[in-house]
Amino acid sequence: MIAHTRMLARIGLALLAAPVLAAPPGPQGGGVTLLPNGWRIAPAGRHITVGDLPLAMLESPDGRYLIVSNNGYAKPSLVVVDVAGMAVRSRTVLDNAWLGLAWHPDGTRLYSSGAGASSVQELTWSNGSIGPGASYVLKRPSPESFVAGVAVSPDGKRLFAVHALGELLSALDLTQEEPAAVSIDLPAEGYGALVSPDGRTLHVSLWGGAKVLAFDTATLQKQGEIAVGEHPNAMALSKDGGRLFVACANTNAVWVVDLASRTAKEQVSVALHPGAPAGSTPNALGLSPDGRTLLVASADNNAVAVVDVSRPGASAVKGFIPTGWYPTAVQFSRDGQRIYVLSGKGLTSQANPRGPQPGVGSSDAQYAGSMLLGSLSIVPVPSDAQLAVYTKKVVELTPYTDAARLTPRLAPAGSPIPRKVGDPSPIKHVFYVIRENRTYDQILGDLEKGNGDPTLTLFGEEVTPNAHALAREFVTLDNFYVDAEVSYSGHAFSTAAYAT
Numbered sequence: 001m002i003a004h005t006r007m008l009a010r011i012g013l014a015l016l017a018a019p020v021l022a023a024p025p026g027p028q029g030g031g032v033t034l035l036p037n038g039w040r041i042a043p044a045g046r047h048i049t050v051g052d053l054p055l056a057m058l059e060s061p062d063g064r065y066l067i068v069s070n071n072g073y074a075k076p077s078l079v080v081v082d083v084a085g086m087a088v089r090s091r092t093v094l095d096n097a098w099l100g101l102a103w104h105p106d107g108t109r110l111y112s113s114g115a116g117a118s119s120v121q122e123l124t125w126s127n128g129s130i131g132p133g134a135s136y137v138l139k140r141p142s143p144e145s146f147v148a149g150v151a152v153s154p155d156g157k158r159l160f161a162v163h164a165l166g167e168l169l170s171a172l173d174l175t176q177e178e179p180a181a182v183s184i185d186l187p188a189e190g191y192g193a194l195v196s197p198d199g200r201t202l203h204v205s206l207w208g209g210a211k212v213l214a215f216d217t218a219t220l221q222k223q224g225e226i227a228v229g230e231h232p233n234a235m236a237l238s239k240d241g242g243r244l245f246v247a248c249a250n251t252n253a254v255w256v257v258d259l260a261s262r263t264a265k266e267q268v269s270v271a272l273h274p275g276a277p278a279g280s281t282p283n284a285l286g287l288s289p290d291g292r293t294l295l296v297a298s299a300d301n302n303a304v305a306v307v308d309v310s311r312p313g314a315s316a317v318k319g320f321i322p323t324g325w326y327p328t329a330v331q332f333s334r335d336g337q338r339i340y341v342l343s344g345k346g347l348t349s350q351a352n353p354r355g356p357q358p359g360v361g362s363s364d365a366q367y368a369g370s371m372l373l374g375s376l377s378i379v380p381v382p383s384d385a386q387l388a389v390y391t392k393k394v395v396e397l398t399p400y401t402d403a404a405r406l407t408p409r410l411a412p413a414g415s416p417i418p419r420k421v422g423d424p425s426p427i428k429h430v431f432y433v434i435r436e437n438r439t440y441d442q443i444l445g446d447l448e449k450g451n452g453d454p455t456l457t458l459f460g461e462e463v464t465p466n467a468h469a470l471a472r473e474f475v476t477l478d479n480f481y482v483d484a485e486v487s488y489s490g491h492a493f494s495t496a497a498y499a500t
Contacts (some may be wrong), residue, residue, distance in 0.1 A: 013149040025349055025481055032397070033348045035325055036481035040397040041219055041302050044390055045339075045379030047347060048086050050079045054342040054374040055328050056098045061107040063334045065089065065128050065223045068342065068376060069112060071098045073369035073486055078112065078123070078130055081376060083333075092130045095123060100150035100161065104174075106455050108485045109133060110157060113147040119439050120150055120161050120172070135235075139183045149192035154199045161205055162190035169193075169204060171220055186213070194235045194244075203244060205232040212246055214262065224262045228255040234306035239291025243312060247282040247296060254282055254296055255306070256315060270305035272395060275402035284341075286331035293318075295339065297327040303394045304330050304341060306387060319391035321382065324375050332381070341377040349483075353456070369486040440478050443467055444475045450478035 003020050025036045054074025058068070066081045076097035080089040100113025100120070110130075112121045118140040122133035127289035137146065138161060145166025152159050152174075159172040159179075167186045172179040188209030189280045195202050195217060202215045210230050214223040229248030232255075236245045244257040256266035271280050282305075292310040304321040324343025352366030382390060408419040418425050443464055444450060445457035450471070454460075460470045471477075484490050 012129065024479070027348070035483065036349055037483040038399050038481075039302060040324055040399075041347070042322050042393060042397060043302075043341075043343070043347065043375075044322050044382075045341070045377040046086055047324065047375050047377050048081065048088065049346060049373045050081065050088065050342070050376050051077055052370065052372065052373060053089070053328070054079075054376070055344065057329050057331065057340060057342055057376070058101055058103055058110060059331070059334055059340070060125070060128070061103075066340060066376065067101070067110065067130070069097055069099070069101045070374065071115070072344075073371070076115070080128060082128075082131060082376065083338075086378070089128060090130065092123070098146055098164075098197070099148045102150045102152050104152055105154060105156045109153065111150050113150050113161070114138075115146045118147060118163070118166075119144065120147060120159060136172055136179060136181065138163070138170045138181045141168040141183075148190065149205075151193035151195050151202065153195050153217055154197065160193045160195070160202055160217075162186075162193050164191060164207060165189055169215070169220065171186050171217075173487065187211075191233045192235055194237065196237065197241045203235055205235055205246060207231060207233065210248075212257070212344070213246065226248075226257050226262050226264065228257070228264055229253055229258070229267070234282075236285040236287045236294065236310075238309065243309075245285055245287075245294055245309070247285055249281045249283050249299075251278055252276060252280040252282070254285070254294070256309070256312075258312075265313055268296075268307055268317065270298050270301070270307075270317060272301055272303070272320070272398050273400065273402045275405065276400060284327065284329045284342075288332050289334065289336040294330075295329040295330045295332070297323070297341070299326045299328065299344070301398065302327065302343075303393070304339070306382075318384075319387040320394040321379060321387070321390045322394050322397060324377060328374070337381055339379040339381055340453045341373045341379065343377065344371045345483075345485075346375040361371040372485050374437055432494075434494050437484070437487045440476075440480070444471055444476065444478070445474065448470055450476040452478060 012478045032040050034040050042195040051070030052074040054068045055071045056069045058067045068079045070077045078092045082089045091370050095113050096115040096117040098115035102111050108125055110123050114120050118138050120136045124131035125132050143287045145163045148162050148164040149162045157175050159174055161170045168183050169186055170181045170183045172181050188206045191207040192205045199500050202217045204213045206302050212226040228246045230250035232246045232248050242259055244259055246255045252271035253262045253267040253269050258265045270282050280301045281299040282296050283299045286295040294307040294309045296305040302323055304323055306318045307315055309315045322346050323341050325345035327341050328340040328344040350371050352368055354366045366368050411419050416425055416427050441453045441456035442458045445452040446454045446460040
């Protein structure tokens with residue numbers, strides 16, 4: 001039997017979000033920023049920009065530095081952040097990297113995923129500086145595969161790498177002078193790797209399989225499999241090693257697995273409201289040094305859930321901490337006094353009036369994909385009173401409420417749009433016309449009405465007469481926004497709806 005745990009209604013469930021008027025994204029005052037997707041953020045703590053889509057971080061053995069892996073549109077990089085000074089100490093550009101980042105137990109080496117190069121990069125660490133090391137080339141199971149999660153055994157002898165989209169697991173013997181990889185097939189796309197404290201068992205989350213697999217670290221023989229929720233990703237072990245926490249992004253929950261029986265015993269919901277549909281996107285976990293508190297990054301809630309996991313079978317969400325835009329990693333400091341949060345999309349979006357514009361050569365063109373910079377936030381571990389304040393703020397910032405979803409909308413009689421969820425509609429067929437991704441100004445900036453800028457128009461009325469006629473007759477959508485970073489995102493949004 002699986003216990004289902006939800007946030008108690010003591011704070012925000014009766015709180016109805018105030019209506020938000022249409023406004024351009026950006027600072028709203030009082031430390032609040034409106035995002036292009038209609039959500040608002042007001043992240044707790046101190047912040048520093050680290051790079052494009054940070055996905056992983058490591059704390060240095062002495063606790064003075066954080067190493068952050070940036071894995072977005074720009075060239076991948078590892079950034080060293082001085083925690084006390086809140087300053088970027090160095091930036092090491094890598095040819096390839098995505099997600100995977102792990103220490104060697106001796107604290108002088110670290111390993112970074114080689115992403116599409118199907119490799120793992122070893123780097124040296126000394127006195128707060130990163131240096132070059134060996135590169136280990138792995139089997140490439142398919143052209144689209146890339147190395148994701150990596151893990152090192154506690155004795156430092158074995159390195160494991162999961163190939164996302166390649167359905168492969170690789171292992172390297174680091175005691176060899178020239179390690180050769182041994183690989184086995186996985187039944188579905190993998191994501192993360194986690195070795196047990198005794199070094200005997202490797203857990204692999206199957207992104208595409210709704211399972212976690214257990215392997216013998218010495219032989220890579222499968223020991224068992226554990227059914228969890230859809231899109232399992234990040235994993236964490238309880239302090240005693242008896243429970244495995246698994247974030248499942250296509251649900252609103254973290255699954256808690258009893259490793260003795262290899263069965264899930266709890267589903268801890270991190271949704272902000274009991275009736276919320278899937279969309280919280282739990283994607284990162286961090287356990288406190290005393291093992292009593294689990295942090296859960298909820299990417300699409302722009303929040304970190306604080307979960308009391310001190311009692312097996314009775315885990316409970318204590319509250320939420322507001323973060324930047326789309327948190328991707330979270331952990332406690334070694335001393336348990338601070339919480340580190342990476343936000344993949346940072347603190348705000350930005351306009352790019354300098355292009356790029358076709359036919360206009362410019363060395364400082366502002367391409368949107370390179371302007372969305374992620375951030376690191378450092379938050380002192382909150383008291384219960386401060387956590388209650390943070391929780392109230394998270395609920396206030398969230399545009400969704402269960403009441404709003406079920407409340408009939410104002411619509412005239414006979415409207416084809418249902419007034420509330422479940423109502424019928426005469427609409428039987430929808431023709432979805434997809435055009436090239438363009439901004440409002442690029443097409444309709446020259447329209448005589450609407451909030452357009454003709455200086456940004458690329459394909460005006462002489463090129464797009466039909467689009468202009470439709471805008472005049474129906475709607476301009478001049479204040480309509482989307483949170484895609486690059487053109488490719490629009491393709492995914494159009495063909496896959498919501499995908500975590």
